Amino acid sequence: xxxxxxxxLKSRPVGMPSAENFELATxxxxxxxxxxxxxxxxxxxxxxxxxGRMVDRPSYVPPFQLGKPLQGGAIGEVVASNDxxxxxxxxxxxxxxxxxxxxxxxxxxxxxxxxxxxxxxxLGVAGMPGLTAFVGLLKIAALKPGDVVFxxxxxxxxxxxxxxxxxxxxxxxxxxxxGGEKGAFLKQIGVDHVIDYKAVSNLTEVLQRVAPxxxxxxxxxxxGEHLEAALAVANRFARFALCGMISQYNVAGMPVGPRxxxxxxxxxxxxxxxxxxNHFNLLPEFQKDMSGWIRxxxxxxxxxxxxxxxxxxxxxxxxxxxxxxxxxxxxxx
Amino acid sequence: xxxxxxxxLKSRPVGMPSAENFELATxxxxxxxxxxxxxxxxxxxxxxxxxGRMVDRPSYVPPFQLGKPLQGGAIGEVVASNDxxxxxxxxxxxxxxxxxxxxxxxxxxxxxxxxxxxxxxxLGVAGMPGLTAFVGLLKIAALKPGDVVFxxxxxxxxxxxxxxxxxxxxxxxxxxxxGGEKGAFLKQIGVDHVIDYKAVSNLTEVLQRVAPxxxxxxxxxxxGEHLEAALAVANRFARFALCGMISQYNVAGMPVGPRxxxxxxxxxxxxxxxxxxNHFNLLPEFQKDMSGWIRxxxxxxxxxxxxxxxxxxxxxxxxxxxxxxxxxxxxxx
Numbered sequence: 161x162x163x164x165x166x167x168x169l170k171s172r173p174v175g176m177p178s179a180e181n182f183e184l185a186t187x188x189x190x191x192x193x194x195x196x197x198x199x200x201x202x203x204x205x206x207x208x209x210x211x212g213r214m215v216d217r218p219s220y221v222p223p224f225q226l227g228k229p230l231q232g233g234a235i236g237e238v239v240a241s242n243d244x245x246x247x248x249x250x251x252x253x254x255x256x257x258x259x260x261x262x263x264x265x266x267x268x269x270x271x272x273x274x275x276x277x278x279x280x281x282x283l284g285v286a287g288m289p290g291l292t293a294f295v296g297l298l299k300i301a302a303l304k305p306g307d308v309v310f311x312x313x314x315x316x317x318x319x320x321x322x323x324x325x326x327x328x329x330x331x332x333x334x335x336x337x338x339g340g341e342k343g344a345f346l347k348q349i350g351v352d353h354v355i356d357y358k359a360v361s362n363l364t365e366v367l368q369r370v371a372p373x374x375x376x377x378x379x380x381x382x383x384g385e386h387l388e389a390a391l392a393v394a395n396r397f398a399r400f401a402l403c404g405m406i407s408q409y410n411v412a413g414m415p416v417g418p419r420x421x422x423x424x425x426x427x428x429x430x431x432x433x434x435x436x437x438n439h440f441n442l443l444p445e446f447q448k449d450m451s452g453w454i455r456x457x458x459x460x461x462x463x464x465x466x467x468x469x470x471x472x473x474x475x476x477x478x479x480x481x482x483x484x485x486x487x488x489x490x491x492x493x
Numbered sequence: 494x495x496x497x498x499x500x501x502l503k504s505r506p507v508g509m510p511s512a513e514n515f516e517l518a519t520x521x522x523x524x525x526x527x528x529x530x531x532x533x534x535x536x537x538x539x540x541x542x543x544x545g546r547m548v549d550r551p552s553y554v555p556p557f558q559l560g561k562p563l564q565g566g567a568i569g570e571v572v573a574s575n576d577x578x579x580x581x582x583x584x585x586x587x588x589x590x591x592x593x594x595x596x597x598x599x600x601x602x603x604x605x606x607x608x609x610x611x612x613x614x615x616l617g618v619a620g621m622p623g624l625t626a627f628v629g630l631l632k633i634a635a636l637k638p639g640d641v642v643f644x645x646x647x648x649x650x651x652x653x654x655x656x657x658x659x660x661x662x663x664x665x666x667x668x669x670x671x672g673g674e675k676g677a678f679l680k681q682i683g684v685d686h687v688i689d690y691k692a693v694s695n696l697t698e699v700l701q702r703v704a705p706x707x708x709x710x711x712x713x714x715x716x717g718e719h720l721e722a723a724l725a726v727a728n729r730f731a732r733f734a735l736c737g738m739i740s741q742y743n744v745a746g747m748p749v750g751p752r753x754x755x756x757x758x759x760x761x762x763x764x765x766x767x768x769x770x771n772h773f774n775l776l777p778e779f780q781k782d783m784s785g786w787i788r789x790x791x792x793x794x795x796x797x798x799x800x801x802x803x804x805x806x807x808x809x810x811x812x813x814x815x816x817x818x819x820x821x822x823x824x825x826x
Binding site for chain 2: 212383387388402403404405408409415416417418419420421422423424425426427428429430431432433434435438
């Protein structure tokens with residue numbers, strides 16, 4: 161029996177979430193029953209999509225429940241086992257985040273082979289965010305030779321992988337991110353044109369200037385003004401992968417839609433939303449390509465780390481203030 | 494030498510166009526030179542897309558020029574020929590609309606074989622609007638068995654063909670149009686659920702009610718509130734063919750974009766704009782299918798006709814007031 165701290169959803173945020181929406185609770189986790197293992201989480205992830213699960217509405221994943229622990233990706237270590245499938249010391253990648261300990265049937269968990277990478281990489285570049293970048297750029301936006309690629313939230317966990325895959329494949333890449341530190345990182349990973357969106361008054365004009373021949377692919381993580389600029393500067397037959405719209409998540413009323421969407425008609429633009437869970441069939445191809453790129457030193461990543469389960473809400477809130485560089489993580493043990 | 498009246502663009506409309514933006518002019522057309530024919534237009538078409546060409550901006554077709562005759566689809570008859578390729582009495586389908594007579598090189602015009610249809614059908618169901626419906630529904634929206642189809646401006650030249658192709662292929666079709674006369678026409682052509690958008694206060698709620706299992710395909714002719722309702726009611730993996738956004742064409746400032754576009758991410762919706770001119774490769778298939786459907790009595794169409802070149806602006810303006818049922822045409826001779 162162990163004592164575990166967890167973060168519960170105390171109230172549903174309206175507009176920008178705040179610390180008051182979360183509650184730190186302490187629960188008791190019994191010894192694992194027959195067929196179960198007990199896992200101690202080492203790393204957990206916070207991601208923008210979790211904001212959507214805080215709203216009580218039908219969606220592709222069910223909403224978080226009030227008074228229950230939040231869920232999300234985590235890497236943990238088996239600390240007690242009552243099943244031969246997994247033993248003490250085995251690492252597992254699960255969706256039982258936002259808590260320190262949990263029990264689960266051993267057969268429902270998958271042992272993590274890190275291939276020499278730090279385990280938390282499997283919450284970022286080698287995990288869901290990396291696969292999201294891979295799927296969105298190569299399958300949804302159907303990247304093809306000569307495409308000029310525009311990426312928003314380009315220094316984030318997904319965006320920075322999009323930029324690097326596009327560079328590995330020889331494309332001109334324009335990345336937008338807020339602030340000098342992120343811009344420096346984007347330069348470091350080879351992004352051709354960095355836009356500090358916080359420092360420009362007219363994003364469309366700036367995008368037009370750095371992409372005088374237009375853009376062919378837009379990887380949208382933010383929506384809003386970025387999406388409008390991309391529509392304005394897009395070439396005919398451009399493809400937009402709609403991955404997220406973080407600028408819109410915390411608008412309490414109805415957000416503003418792209419006012420120039422009409423351009424999609426005349427320019428024959430395709431905008432396609434996707435969620436990575438529908439594309440797990442690409443996982444083997446992704447793992448093969450990504451492990452190769454990492455081995456060859458072609459893939460760089462950053463982490464922003466908060467420490468302790470009690471700081472998980474802080475880490476989450478920082479996502480919406482743009483206070484993360486690369487993957488936002490919480491180190492639990 | 495003949496006298497020809499034509500409609501010139503006098504000024505560029507801001508917001509809703511009005512009669513003052515147009516000028517009726519009389520010009521002299523000389524006898525056709527060697528290699529030329531003289532054509533007397535019998536029918537001309539006015540279409541919503543022409544509104545876009547009245548704005549001076551780069552687009553997929555060049556803008557109309559001030560003080561010059563407007564251009565558009567027309568069916569004419571050769572009245573004088575100075576070339577063996579075409580003779581007096583031959584019908585031709587051209588883009589020399591908004592005028593009564595013109596000369597052109599015979600080799601640049603294509604003789605129209607009507608296959609027994611009234612010639613003006615080639616400005617509608619058997620012409621560009623019909624091909625637009627065919628391309629948008631079958632190629633862009635990639636209609637597949639079981640899809641529930643939602644069509645806006647469903648009683649229009651394009652929308653009514655979309656509805657009928659979908660019904661021929663066995664789909665449940667929901668059509669939105671304004672007013673009882675259009676609704677009766679939609680019932681007549683077999684549309685399963687007719688929405689009179691002018692009579693409902695919450696389009697999304699009504700669409701939800703008539704499509705309790707959601708929609709899979711949306712053929713968008715109007716944008717705005719219809720597009721938002723379609724996003725709200727769409728199923729996962731829905732495909733939207735963006736053909737036009739007539740509700741947005743005459744907004745003087747920035748129009749309102751779909752405020753719920755974020756739904757495209759979670760539902761993996763694809764929105765794709767298109768213009769028919771990029772899909773002429775489907776013309777033979779279209780002509781084969783459409784002629785068969787017409788022959789078998791499966792395709793019905795309506796025309797709203799104004800008479801005389803002087804009434805072409807009136808016909809055009811009526812498009813934006815929804816005063817046309819089916820194809821809006823001008824009979825010139």
